[in-house]
Amino acid sequence: MEPDKKPTIDEHTQLKHEPTDTPGHPRVVLKPRQAKRRPLVAAGLIALAAGAGFGGAAVQDIVSGGASGVTILSSSAQDGNTVVTPDEESISAVAKAVSPSVVSVLTSTSQTSRFFDEQYEQQGAGTGMIVSSDGYIMTNKHVIDGADSVTVVLTDGKRYEDVEVLGSDPLNDVAFLRIKDVTGLPAITFGDSKTLRIGQSVVAIGNALGQYQNSVTSGIISGTGRPVIASSDGTTTGEAESLTDLIQTDAAINSGNSGGPLLNLKGQVIGINTAIAADAQSIGFAIPIGATKGLLAHVIKTGKVERAYLGVQYISITSAVKEEYDLAVSRGDYITSERGSSVQAGGPADKAGIKDKDIIVAVNGSNVGEVASVSSLISEYEPGDTVDLTVLRDGKEIKLTAKLGTYQD
Known part of the structure; x- marks a missing residue:
């Protein structure tokens, strides 16, 4: 060659x-940033655009798994009105512990109207996770693809403008961002996606619909090693990519959740929420976290996505x-x-x-x-x-x- x-x-x-x-690879919808248009002032006029659509599509032992994760309560608790099961306590504990490591990813992209040749600004919202205390963020490639600017919002409301896009995986739906000149951010803890069990409980956290920051859903792992053909519109006409070895879950993954973590009940990230089935309910897909570890370690070490x-x-x-x-x-x-x-x-x-x-x-x-x-x-x-x-x-x-x-x- x-x-x-x-x-x-x-x-x-x-x-x-x-x-x-063999039925072939199912087509699924990538759940991109939830997007909306914002008018831009152009040539002395305000170009109004109505409607909404989907837009474009210090290191902490990240490879070995880091800390032991969330402490799980083993006994049921009763508050006088509701009996809380151990699993519910675990989900609540995971959400509380991990939410500070989950961020909203806001994007802005300049567009031109097909009908009036006017410019407008399309805003989008997705999810990301903090993967190092000094500002590295991981998200889906389709969340930031084509964006002119990226903003990251922490769970406490602090905003970081003009976030650096370091690059994306050429073969997978993963991208890396960096908040400059920060320290002490709460990095997420990594689990092992190779030891997953069908039926085990999982938790998904994300910026649902681009409006509900750190929304929490739960479910189980329905399957592993799933191959899919994914596109932004779920049809054969949309730009598509082949994704393999995905985790299937029935935990709800909504628009805006892309790039957020899929977690085990120890609070360890095992996948990146990425897509849902186009014509079915309760079928979502996540990229196994193991498939990102080499890229992540390399980008933190060198600043390059290779x-x-x-x-x-x-x-x-x-x-x-x-x-x-x-x-x-x-x-x-x-x-x-x-x-x-x-x-x-x-x-x-x-x-x-x-x-x-x-x-x-x-x-x-x-x-x-x-x-x-x-x-x-x-x-x-x-x-x-x-x-x-x-x-x-x-x-x-x-x-x-x-x-x-x-x-x-």
């Missing part, structure tokens, strides 16, 4: 046809894929491509000895499977990191070591 060409990235290979028992990559294309093994390709195992990522080479020539995987039709079953001891694919596991690391790969080749298990490269967009 020529040096100036976009490298082959750790991505799912697109099958020419879907197996009959993603690690391995340089392979693959299909995640399901029962249908196992049958179609006559594979001997039921989990892992099968290295193959119908669009040319499945291994980037001269890339990290090639240098490590990965070959077409290999099956990667573990990265640094973490299993590749329903919860996390190769791409998600690699994204926990920074460019230049070395990872051990467990690979099946011709029925035999081999160990390979790869030095991760830097993705070039």
Whole structure:
């Protein structure tokens, strides 16, 4: 592959046809900043615009999980009117402890009316979370995409204008902001998104509808490892992106909640609230927090948003894929491509000895499977990191070591 060409990235290979028992990736709606128009003074006139729409779309041990989280009460309490269950006490404790680490992200974007050729200012509102005490914020890419200016509002009402947009993940719906010259902010605590259990309780916090700051909803994890095709309008005509390995939850995720935390009952963030199903209720999706850890550590260390990559294309093994390709195992990522080479020539995987039709079953001891694919596991690391790969080749298990490269967009 020529040096100036976009490298082959750790991505799912697109099958020419879907197996009959595989319904395909559902289309979902990204829940972007809740947006509204504000008139601008132009050429001596006030350009009025009515209606509302969706707009555009010191480090604290963030990788290892930080503090132990919220202390959970184990006994029921009765106030004379209402019996509060332990789970309810936990949700209340999580909301109280974590809310100071959740911020509102306000955006402003200049637009031109299609009908009157007049300028107006479109304002938006989303959610973010404080990930370091010195002002780094993580949110969704579609919350700040195209914005001319970004403002962050803390839970105590303090506003920070003209927040710096550091950049966004080229392959995922994640962006990073920075409030300049601050210290002592309450950073959120990270959990482990690889050990989630179906049915476990979760809490979502966000700037619902762009009006109700730090709204709290709760639910359960309904599924993991979900692939979706996401767009801002939920149709085939909208600009879409493919998102994989998402957490599915029935906790309500509303417009304006994008970029907010999905939390376990220890008050640890396990996901970034991102999207809801376009034609169903109680189906929301969050990006697993593990998929952001490498980027986050790197941006705090260097100030640059740079993603690690391995340089392979693959299909995640399901029962249908196992049958179609006559594979001997039921989990892992099968290295193959119908669009040319499945291994980037001269890339990290090639240098490590990965070959077409290999099956990667573990990265640094973490299993590749329903919860996390190769791409998600690699994204926990920074460019230049070395990872051990467990690979099946011709029925035999081999160990390979790869030095991760830097993705070039």
